[in-house]
Amino acid sequence: MDQLKQLNERIIRRVNVNLEEFDFNTEDFVRNSLEYDKMLEFYAFYGITSQHPIYFHFKNSNIAGSYFLGKCYVGRSAIYKSDVRGDELKRMGDTIRYKKDVPLVEDEMITIRDSLLYKTLVHSNSHNLESPEQFGIHNTIAAHYVNIHGTTLEGCFLGPFATVDLMNLHSCIVGEFSYVQAGELFHRKIDPGTVWIRSKNFEFKYKFNKEVLDNFVGVNSSYQPRGIIYDFVKEREQDYEKLFDVVNLEPIKAPNSSAVNRYALIQGKTQIGENVLISQRAFLDNAVMGNGSNAQENTYIIHSNLAGLCITAHGGKIIHADIGLETFVGFNCFLNGKPNARIEIGEGCIIMPHTIIDPHTPLKIPDEHLVWGFIGSEEDVENNTLSLDALAEIRDTLRMGKMVFTGNGSVFIDAFRRRISQILLANGALFNNGENRGHAQDDQNISFNTIQPYRTGERKGLYPSIRINP
Known part of the structure; x- marks a missing residue:
């Protein structure tokens, strides 16, 4: 020692x-x-x-x-x-x-x-x-x-x-x-x-x-x-440790085009679609993973539905939420819905890294919006979200509360969308007839x-x- x-x-x-x-x-x-x-x-x-x-x-x-x-x-x-x-x-x-x-x-x-x-x-x-x-x-x-x-x-x-x-x-x-x-x-x-x-x-x-x-x-x-996020992770840490006590586990049911890592934790009535990647140390409980979606390392998806082609980046946490098609949830986001206060995220949204959504009543984000910062109420939705069309018009400086954006909004959106496309391709979300093979297919064995x-x-x-x- x-x-x-x-x-x-x-x-x-x-x-x-x-x-x-x-x-x-x-x-x-x-x-x-x-x-x-x-x-x-x-x-x-x-x-x-x-x-x-x-x-x-x-x-x-x-x-x-x-x-x-x-x-x-x-x-x-x-x-x-x-x-x-x-x-x-x-x-x-x-x-x-x-x-x-x-x-x-x-x-x-x-x-x-x-x-x-x-x-x-x-x-x-x-x-x-x-x-x-x-x-x-x-x-x-x-x-x-x-x-x-x-x-x-x-x-x-x-x-x-x-x-x-x-x-x-x-x-x-x-x-x-x-x-x-x-x-x-x-x-x-x-x-x-x-x-x-x-x-x-x-x-x-x-x-x-x-x-x-x-x-x-x-x-x-x-x-x-x-704090709340640390307590959330700490409470579930022992569930992961149980995976290390057993050498061979029963494989999780998933389509042949999808991969569930041996060191991911899957609980409840979780449903896994085609071309889905569930990485090590992902935690899913009563989750629906639509076709082409992924749960990257250290993510938590609990009592939530991902429509399809959704990205949950490293450390993202989605609880009691419904996530629209082709939505990106960034690094370490904390979408903390409740049974009586679900979060609904529209299609094609970009949830910026390290966003916290913690409502006490049901909350909805419209389609094609950029989302950032802390959102706890409908008022916060007005102050911390912006339609992608409106952002694309920005050519100088935009100030909304504690957020400052400068530069070309359309270039920002294009850069994000390119990266989202690269992630989906790399993770095997677009696999079809033997082409566009990615992590979801390579990690099966x-x-x-x-x-x-x-x-x-x-x-x-x-x-x-x-x-x-x-």
């Missing part, structure tokens, strides 16, 4: 050096978060399919309860109950477009060094032109339920329920429940509850009211999370293999160094 504690001390020091200018000390977070007994108890597991390149290398690390797919290297790191998903890593011969095509000379690999990822999702789709063969996370600490999506990180701290998406960060702090997709950032501190999307043609920015944010996702002095840590001796708590080749 001493070596495991020394490992975490080394991570603390490396991250603190990078964040020294902010006078930010990660020591309290690490020491109050790690559950050393469970770091001994949980096995790690990796998936093998014929569709993905295989290379796993774990060295001087603890990887308790974590899942790996694709090409991954973990060195001198603690990866606790995290998802490291490399199924979208670029391959040798692929190109990155920058004025002229930049070819990859080898397969891209996820490389995690001197970092602590705590219940974190890592999903590869790197846009780093400087190192296209490496998806890197170095000298970084990610707190509870962070999403790292297509992002290179060096010397950063990400607060609970934060999301960083398709960008690169260097020596940055991202506050709790913030979503950032803003290119490359150096030595920046992002306030809690900030939703920030920036490109050369537009910028969207929203910041949650502090009192509202604290109610749903707050933190104490050592950055441990609290994953075999899972487990690794366990040393239980005694001087390396107690560390996993054996191991390299797994094809």
